[in-house]
Amino acid sequence: MEVQHFSHHHPLVFIQDHSVASKPGLCLGCEKPVEGWSYGCNQCEFYLHKGCAELELGPQIQHPFHPEHPLTLLPQSPYGGANWCSLCCKIFQGFAYNCYDCEFDLHINCALIQSSIAANFPNSLHPHPLHFIQNHNKEVEPDCTGCQKPISGPFYYCSDCNDWMCRICYEEVDISYGHYRCPASRCHYIAHVCCATDKAIWDGTIMLEGYDESIGELMVASEIKHSYHDHNLRLTFSGKTKDDDSQCDGCTRPISTPFYSCKQCKFFLHKDYAELPKEMRHPFHKHLLTLPNSHNEDNISWCCACCRWYQGFSYRCYRDCSFRIDIHCMLFSDTLKHPCHEHLLFLVHNNEGTSCSACFKRLDSGAVAYRCMKRCDFNLDVGCATLPFTAWYKYDRHPLTLTYSYDSEPARLHCDLCEKKREPYHWFYYCADCVNSLHLNCAVGDLPYMKLGNKLEFYHPHPVTVVKNIWNCPPCKVCGELCNGQALKCKESECNFTVHWGCRWRLK
Structure with missing residues (x-):
């Protein structure tokens, strides 16, 4: 028995016991393991539960969770990868009901959830009509807006409030009043008038109506x-x-x-x-940033976002504010989904009185950082947010993994490189196979964004070279300690000179 399903170009064959199929897999409709009766194309390894294949799904529906526009049934994400369900916030890759203009998506399980208007819900608690969802089969797991705890059992849902959050202060925007919004049809960026015109955010430039700063499709x-x-x-x-x-x-x-x-x-x-384009606007800075026409590889700069020295490409502000940002930070946006935290993190410009949850350093009032808006008291400075997920240690044949969890084992609360104490709540790099633990800075080095072999001009008669010492580490000419890892070395034959990066200023 065969069926021609909208989601696949080949006919799907009925499989009575999926274990006899060439390869087991997931149902491409609901993304759950395929067992028992199913339909499949073994040639393409495409399988559907019998129930998913026989669902009577309308090609276009009017859904109460998105009353503004009809939703169109698609066999997979329209964005060329994973999809994000607008109701349950889960990532999925199966069937989707999609509103292309609003980027509103529902996976099939949420699209089929039954709801009713909660007629007796008090207006004093919420101004919009709410949908009452009695049974969601544990599909919906976001936090309750009131108590911040995970949803369990029946709940209320507001379709009007789902998208209108100011992307500067992250409070709700009442769109019945004046506000600023991105004119691009598929962009949800919106801001309060007072937030958008704040001097720390806005550079005073007024865009002409119809102005389009978008970049066209890139040809490879x-x-x-x-x-x-x-x-x-x-x-x-x-x-x-x-x-x-x-x-x-x-x-x-x-x-x-x-x-x-x-x-x-x-x-x-x-x-x-x-x-990367020649010019870009970035949420880290209010002025237009420019990529210079040329690059001096001997020059070093200080990134104003992650507070690290770097030697690669950078964007600069030419409005007399000396703002520079390396391209690692330039690729970050105003939101961050980091594996260290269960919730989405948002970029915040005023961080006075807060500390980074990774390194526990106090944040300057003018520094940008990522913050959780769900009462978690979780913050990440840009330096910790951009840390690589793996690092290498010369005495370990495995990569060390960036570790966020509390370490209560006293025997491990030291750094295997510098042999100094580690704080149990601070992030660290760890190899579970060899039980090696390193401080963040010890693992990535003082110069993670310096190119080895480049020569620099410093307080020394000859140019010095950026090197990475692994074995036979020479002593630093300033402090006398061994120059483990990255250092500056003079390679002139008559000169025996090596210095830590942190000691270079003492050569004056």
Whole structure:
């Protein structure tokens, strides 16, 4: 028995016992394991529960959770990847009912939930009509807006409030009053008038009506000419470089595909960084930021977002405020979903009186940071938010993993590199196989965004080179301690000079 289903281009064959199919898998409709009766295409490894395949799903419906527009049934996400259900907030990849204009999506289980208007709900508690949902089969798991605890059992849902949250102060926006909104049809950015015109946020520029600052669709070029290099760069989608230690000249991290490279020079550039526009606006700063036309690899700069020294590409503000930001931070937006925390984090500009939940440093009042808005008292400064998830330690053959959990084991509360105490609540890097623990700075180094081998001019007769010492570490000429990891070294034959990065200023 075969059926032609809207979600697949081949006929689906009835499978009485899915265990006899070529490969077990998930139902592409509800994303639950396929067992027992099902329909499938073994050629494409596409399977549906019998019940999911026989659901009478209308190609277009008018749903009470989104009364403004009809929802269209799609076999998969319209965004080219995973989808986010607007009701239960779960990520999914199966069937979806979608409003393209509003980016409103419901996966099938939530679309089929029955609800009724709660006629007797007191207006003093909420101004809009609420939907009463009696049975949601544990599909909906967001936190209750009132008590901040996970939803369990019947609940009330407001379809009017779902999207209108100010992206600056993260309080509700009453759209019956004046407000600012992004004119792009599929963008939900909205802000209170007082928030959008705050001097810390707005640079005073008034956009003409109809002004469009969006960037068109990028064509993927196999060969490009970049302003930071003299020769043409060719695109590599897969494979390795001849030198496994190659670093991207844009971000200074180890190179990985896809990337652009120069055949004549050891110049590498990740594809994402090669395609950055000349000018960008960013939530970290109120003025327009510009990528300079050229890059001096001997020059070092201070990132005003993550507060680290860097040597790669950067965006700069040319409005006399000396703001610079490296491209790691430039790729972050005003929201962050980080594995360290269960809730979405939002960028906040005023952080006076708060501390970072990773390193416990006090945040400056003018510094930007990511904050949880669900009464969790959880904050991340940009430096900790941009930490790599893995790091390497010379005495460990495994990568160390960035670890967020409380460490109560006294025997592990020391750093295996510097041999100093670790605080139990602070983040650290850890190898579970070898039981190695390192401070954050000990694992990533003082110069995580410096390219090894580059030469710098400092308070020394000769240029010094950025090196990474692993074995036979020489002593620092300033403090006398061994220069483990990254350091500055003079490679002139008659000179025996090595210094810690942190000790360089004492050479004056």
